[in-house]
Amino acid sequence: MSTAVVVTGLGVVSPNGLGTNDFWAATRGGKSGIGRITRFDPSQYPARLAGEIPGFVAEDHLPNRLLPQTDRMTRLALVAADWALADAGVTPAELPEFDMGVVTASHSGGFEFGQNELRKLWSLGSQHVSAYQSFAWFYAVNSGQISIRNGMKGPSGVVVSDQAGGLDAVAQARRQIRKGTALIVSGAVDASICPWGWVAQLAGGRLSASDEPTRAYLPFDADARGHVPGEGGAILVLESAEAARRRGAKVYGEIAGYGATIDPRPGSGGEPGLRRALETALADAGIRPDEVDVVFADAAAVPELDRAEADAINAVFGVGGVPVTAPKTMTGRLYSGAAPLDLAAAFLAMADGLIPPTVNTEPLPEYGLDLVGPQPRPAQVRTAVVLARGQGGFNSAVVVRGVE
Amino acid sequence: MATTEFTLDDLKRILREGAGADEGVDLDGDILDTGFEELGYESLALLETGGRIEREFGITLDDDVLTDAHTPRALIAAVNALLGVGAAA
Structure with missing residues (x-):
C-alpha cells in the first residue's frame, strides 16, 4: 500500500481573487476576472482580453532584495507559497531542511523579465543586461526561489508540459513524498501577460479574438472560439497523511489518483x-x-x-x-x-x-x-x-x- | 581630464538599484568594513553591481576584483585605483 499524500495548505493567486477566501467568494458567485488587457496596450494585437490579477503589489509582500531578481510570475508564486505554508501551519525554519522540497510546473518562464532584458540588450548593449537574467526567466525559477526563501533542500524540480504540467508537478510531488520526503510545496503559477509573452501565446493559434469578456471564452458552446489567457495559479502544500496526522494538521483532502x-x-x-x-x-x-x-x-x-x-x-x-x-x-x-x-x-x-x-x-x-x-x-x-x-x-x- | 571618484554613496545607490537592499541591514550605517555577505549580497548581486559600476564609470573590472573585494572599502579602493583616483576612501 503506497503512502497516502494529502494537501494541507492552499495559496491562491487568481484573476478573480487574491488569496483563497477572495478567490472562493468570487468563484462561488460567478465573478469573472476577464477583461481588456491593462498591462500593455493590446489594441494592435489580434487578441485583447486576458485574466489579469489586479491589485498585487509585490513590495507589500516580499523583501526588497528579491524584487530586482524576480519576474511577476515568481513574485506571485513566492507570495502564494507563503500563504500556502501559513495556511498549513508550517514554519519551514523549524523543520529539517532536507525533509522539504519544491516541485512546481511552468509553461513559459519569466517572460516579462526576459523581455525587459532583451530590450536592453538590443537597445543599449550586452553590458546593460541584468546578471539576474541568468535565472529570472527560467522555467525552474519558481521552484528555486521558493526553495531558497524557505530553506527547503529536499527533492526539487520543475515540470514543463503546458497546462497538463500543473497536475504532473503534483504527481511528481506525490512520488517524492512516497520516497520519503515529509513535505513538498507544489502547484504552479504562470504569468506572461506582456507583449513578448502575448505573441508567443498568439503563435499557439488558440486565443480568442473576441472583445466581449462574456463571449470570449466559451468552452463546449456552439460559439467556442479559443480561449482567453490568464495569469496566476495556486501553490499547494503536500505531506504524507501520516505526517499531517502526527502534527494535527488540517487536511483538505488526498491526492488519490493520477x-x-x-x-x-x-x-x-x-x-x-x-x-x-x-x-x-x-x-x-x-x-x-x-x-x-x-x-x-x-x-x-x-x-x-x-x-x-x-x-x-x-x-x-x-x-x-x-x-x-x-x-x-x-x-x-x-x-x-x-x-x-x-x-x-x-x-x-x-x-x-x-x-x-x-x-x-x-x-x-x-x-x-x-x-x-x-x-x-x-x-x-x-x-x-x-x-x-x-x-x-x-x-x-x-x-x-x-x-x- | 577630470577624474571621477567612486564614492560610498555611489556604491550604495548602485547596490540598491541593481540588487535591492536587505530590510535587516542599514546601508546608511557604518558599512565600509562590513563584508558584502553580511550585508546580504551574494556573488550574483556583486556581479550585477560590478556590471553597473563598469557601465557608469567606463572601466573594466577583472573578475578577481569582485571576488577579492570582500568589503565596500576594498571595492571602492579597487575601482578608484582603476579610475586613477589616489588614496581614496
Whole structure:
C-alpha cells in the first residue's frame, strides 16, 4: 500500500481573487476576472482580453532584495507559497531542511523579465543586461526561489508540459513524498501577460479574438472560439497523511489518483489520450466512475478539443453521467497554474458542499455533458477529478478525495 | 581630464538599484568594513553591481576584483585605483 499524500495548505493567486477566501467568494458567485488587457496596450494585437490579477503589489509582500531578481510570475508564486505554508501551519525554519522540497510546473518562464532584458540588450548593449537574467526567466525559477526563501533542500524540480504540467508537478510531488520526503510545496503559477509573452501565446493559434469578456471564452458552446489567457495559479502544500496526522494538521483532502498520457501522432487517426489518462487516474485511486462527484474540465474552447474532452468524459462516466464544471471560464486559462487552481477549487467545493459554476457558456446538447451552469450547484463533493491538457499532446488527470 | 571618484554613496545607490537592499541591514550605517555577505549580497548581486559600476564609470573590472573585494572599502579602493583616483576612501 503506497503512502497516502494529502494537501494541507492552499495559496491562491487568481484573476478573480487574491488569496483563497477572495478567490472562493468570487468563484462561488460567478465573478469573472476577464477583461481588456491593462498591462500593455493590446489594441494592435489580434487578441485583447486576458485574466489579469489586479491589485498585487509585490513590495507589500516580499523583501526588497528579491524584487530586482524576480519576474511577476515568481513574485506571485513566492507570495502564494507563503500563504500556502501559513495556511498549513508550517514554519519551514523549524523543520529539517532536507525533509522539504519544491516541485512546481511552468509553461513559459519569466517572460516579462526576459523581455525587459532583451530590450536592453538590443537597445543599449550586452553590458546593460541584468546578471539576474541568468535565472529570472527560467522555467525552474519558481521552484528555486521558493526553495531558497524557505530553506527547503529536499527533492526539487520543475515540470514543463503546458497546462497538463500543473497536475504532473503534483504527481511528481506525490512520488517524492512516497520516497520519503515529509513535505513538498507544489502547484504552479504562470504569468506572461506582456507583449513578448502575448505573441508567443498568439503563435499557439488558440486565443480568442473576441472583445466581449462574456463571449470570449466559451468552452463546449456552439460559439467556442479559443480561449482567453490568464495569469496566476495556486501553490499547494503536500505531506504524507501520516505526517499531517502526527502534527494535527488540517487536511483538505488526498491526492488519490493520477494518470498521464501522450496523444497519438497527429493524423494517425488514433484516439486522443485523455480517456486513458482519466481511466488510469481512477484505477490509481482505486475507485469506480460512479464514485466521482464532479469533473473539472480542461475546457479548451476549441471545437475539436471540446469534442475530444466530452467524448473522453462520456466514455468513462456515460453520457451526462457526472457533473462537469469549468470555473476557469472566470479566470481564463492559466497555463500550468490552471490545474492547481482547479485542485484548490475542488477542495473548497468539498468543504462547502458546492460545485462552482461555469459562466457564460451555453453547452451544445450534442456534447452530452451535465455542465454546471452559471449558478453554483449544491452537492456533496467527496471525490473530484481535475483534467488538464497541454499543447503538444499532453493529457493528465488527478483524482482528489476528501478524508474522514 | 577630470577624474571621477567612486564614492560610498555611489556604491550604495548602485547596490540598491541593481540588487535591492536587505530590510535587516542599514546601508546608511557604518558599512565600509562590513563584508558584502553580511550585508546580504551574494556573488550574483556583486556581479550585477560590478556590471553597473563598469557601465557608469567606463572601466573594466577583472573578475578577481569582485571576488577579492570582500568589503565596500576594498571595492571602492579597487575601482578608484582603476579610475586613477589616489588614496581614496
